[in-house]
Amino acid sequence: MSAADTIFALASGAGRAAVALLRLSGPGAGAALTALAGPLPPPRQASLRRLRDAAGEALDQALVLWFPAPGSYTGEASAEFHLHGGPAVVAAVSEALVAAGARPAEPGEFTRRAFLNGKLDLTEAEGIADLIEAETEAQRRQALRQAGGALSAQVAAWSARLARLLARQEAFIEFEDEDLPAGLNDAVAAEAAALATEMAAQLAAAPRGERLRDGLMVAIIGAPNAGKSSLLNALVGREAAIVSARAGTTRDVVEVRLVLAGVPVTLADTAGLRDAADEIEAEGVKRARRRAEEADVVLAVFAADQPADAETLAAMPTGALVVANKADLAAPGIAGALAVSALTGAGLAELRAALTARAAALAGLTEQATLTRPRHRAAVGEARDWLLGLASAPMPELRAEALRAALRALGRLTGQVGVEAILDLVFSEFCIGK
């Protein structure tokens, strides 16, 4: 996988379509484009060309675009072919490109090259990866924000303020006998505390951003034959789980994906909670309990015609969504439970609304969440911790050390702030020197 190779890939979806877009990137892009479409067209202008293979056979009439390095997405010489969208045309042009020395790209290789060429920073590259993976509209908006540099911009803004603070602290250390402004030190501590607070706020919003990226996990737990699988099927509107009147039918976890409030949600139907004699069922029960612990939302299902079972009551966390199923058979006796009948569909709309509200609250359709990966949270968390510790540092060089460490932590996200940049700030802000 060398970047000396010239790579191509279908940028539009596979299958029949009006137009198919083939992208080509690498040092041989110009030569390959010439081989198929004749002399290079003017940069970044659409030109209509007849594409031919090496034997001179016409392949398609296509729009071609030429992007000389470094003014392209990857930073390399690149070209685009807007082909007529049939699979045969795409296959023929692909073959001709291979004959011209290019090879099909590996997954993510275009973005990787853009990153290596400094076209994207790591957080923007992550954003683009997320954008391609996005299943829902809300995910797409969040990924787009990151790909557009929202995280970079936020980290860059914090870094710039940290750099200014560090410059002041460094001036105070290096130039003792210059008449620096009074109160320089106190201002540093106050601004550091303000920055720590902002970072803490972003960190508090971060789990929502991460949940939106990864999706929510909802575990359905309850006693055997409380109707968990029926409820799951009713919620997704199809027969995803096997339903039978026999208790203990579901022995492993059954997962179904759906979208609520723009958030991808995984519904997990679990084995009924009871003391199972059967070894396989016992394992299923164990897994059900683990699911309940890991889930973002627990849906605790009771049968309205039965007394609430101790196993489910014990396994259900506070804040669980409590459902009394089989409400068609008896009036639910559990306080605060949502009366539902998977059989008749009564109460399903309310249950769906309750789940949607939970999803929206947890994954928050906030425009604020920029820290969408554990890596981001770790770095910002570390920076915040150093800044919080700064207040108790007894010496200016220790405060400077905390600021440096915080800057380095942020630097891991989008790149370092060098000493020269700090010194520039020192000398532009203060009249120093004798």
Next chain:
Amino acid sequence: MMDMTFDVVVVGGGHAGTEAAAAAARCGAKTLLLTHKLETLGEMSCNPAIGGVGKGHLVREIDALDGLMGRAADAAGIHFKLLNRSKGPAVRGPRAQADRGLYRRAVQALLRAQPGLFLVADSAEDLLLDTTGRCIGVVSGNGRRIGAGAVVITTGTFLRGVIHLGEDRTPAGRVGEAPSVGLALALARLGLPMARLKTGTPPRLDGRTIDWAALEAQPGDDPPEPLSWLTQRITNPQVACAITETNEATHAVIRANLHRSAVYGGRIEGVGPRYCPSIEDKVVRFADKGRHQIFLEPEGLPGGEDGDTIYPNGISTSLPAEVQAALIATMPGLSRAVILRPGYAIEYDHVDPRALRPTLELRAAPGLFLAGQINGTTGYEEAGAQGLMAGLNAAALAGGGAANRVLSRAEAYTGVMIDDLVLQGVSEPYRMLTARSEHRLALRADNAGLRLTEQGMAWACVGPERAAAHGAFAKAVAEALAWAREAGATPAQFAAAGIAINQDGRRRSVLEALALPSAADPAPLEALFPRLREMPMAVRTQVEAEALYAPYLQRQAAEMRALEREERLAIPQELDFSAIPGLSTEMRQRLAKAQPATLGSAGRIAGITPAALAALAVHLRRREARFT
């Protein structure tokens, strides 16, 4: 045929040259020092002071390797001050103002006492290169061919030096010294990358014409803290400095004459230092500041040859002489002050230090070393530290070994400076600042000997007197630290001694107790642990620094280990950066220019993006996997 042969020839007798020659001779190399005038060996051509924050650290490092600067400054010092005394030990910087004549004589005495070192008043007019381009000697001013195993050039600002005084310009090195033409041509023939810098100096005032009574006096520290580890006591009488300041009248004079300044009149192309701006610069760039402090520093003891010369620190200028007189007269205490010599700006060429190896040997001419201002630095201390390292490497090379004497960034400010120079080059005269070190808490002026003297002994550049003093001190520090980690007390015992502490039942060591905020008052702790009081101050400083910094250093240990790993990932000298996939043209050029030796050093090059580093790291690891 050579007329004479030495192991090492050093050209230039400033602070870099004298340290280089002395260091080479200490290593046992037969060394020749060539300088225009023997009387000006060790001349302080600008500010009569040695040390400061960062610079004081360098002096202590030179001293730890048995160099001259600290000892000479102690012999000549007339005003000592430990800067940043109220801050932590890592950023305290010892500084001494010296009597210029005494300083010269101290340096000259140390050089004369150095066995194996020959001092000759002559110039170097040409370099001798063999057919492979290796430097094998110099041609002196009287035409003698002098062979050498290695040559060190420390000729300061002599390359295309131009002095600007108002509208006048004079080609020169320092005032009254002729620039050397032949050597400049010889260096030009090597095709080295050059750049232009400028620096300035203030006018010198006649102390007898200053109204001292009207000014705030600034006494030095009592007792003074010596710069050298070997100095027991400062014996010179000590003098006070004084402070005056500019005012609106001063600034009005400057603004009215800006067009006549060499800098603002557009006659200077070189870049000046940001940390040492001319008074013109200060008034223009910080227009809202109504006053600038000026320190009046005597250049010598009263009654001595320089006793009446005052260095007004803070008013470097290239305005015409009569304007200088007018602006000086506006300041408190200076209304009748007479200017002995006007200030001026000097422009000069320097060699882009990225042409050097970390040993300060030129990549283009093996056997030829450069040190000091010629490499784009400023300051006696920066020059001295480079001279010392160049001298050590020249001696090693001349002795038939490899020139491989390099201090890392983690070991010394000297290492930080040389790494910065050879990797980043300079965009202004380079001055040492503690901000430049990422290991600031560990690289202290107070522990330079503990950091470096052992290494110096291994390099055979440390004499027996210092070796003995170092051994005794290192042992005392090790014992004191062991005790401070071991000895301790319970919270109840601390409370009984009047020390505020969490009553959590956890026993704390002396080291932990020293880090408590309540340790600011040492008396109760000393009462509880009398050994603290009995400790020599230098030893106790080490214990206190450990107590203060260890928690931070531990917290950063993982990060530092990662840095070290990167530092160990070597970039082979023959590596072709243009063959690394994914590097932009700009990144390739930056890397090719700096020729970093390790991945860590590549990461420090200004402007190298994380993406470029990632590409380089991937390439190196793949390469490593292929070759092992």
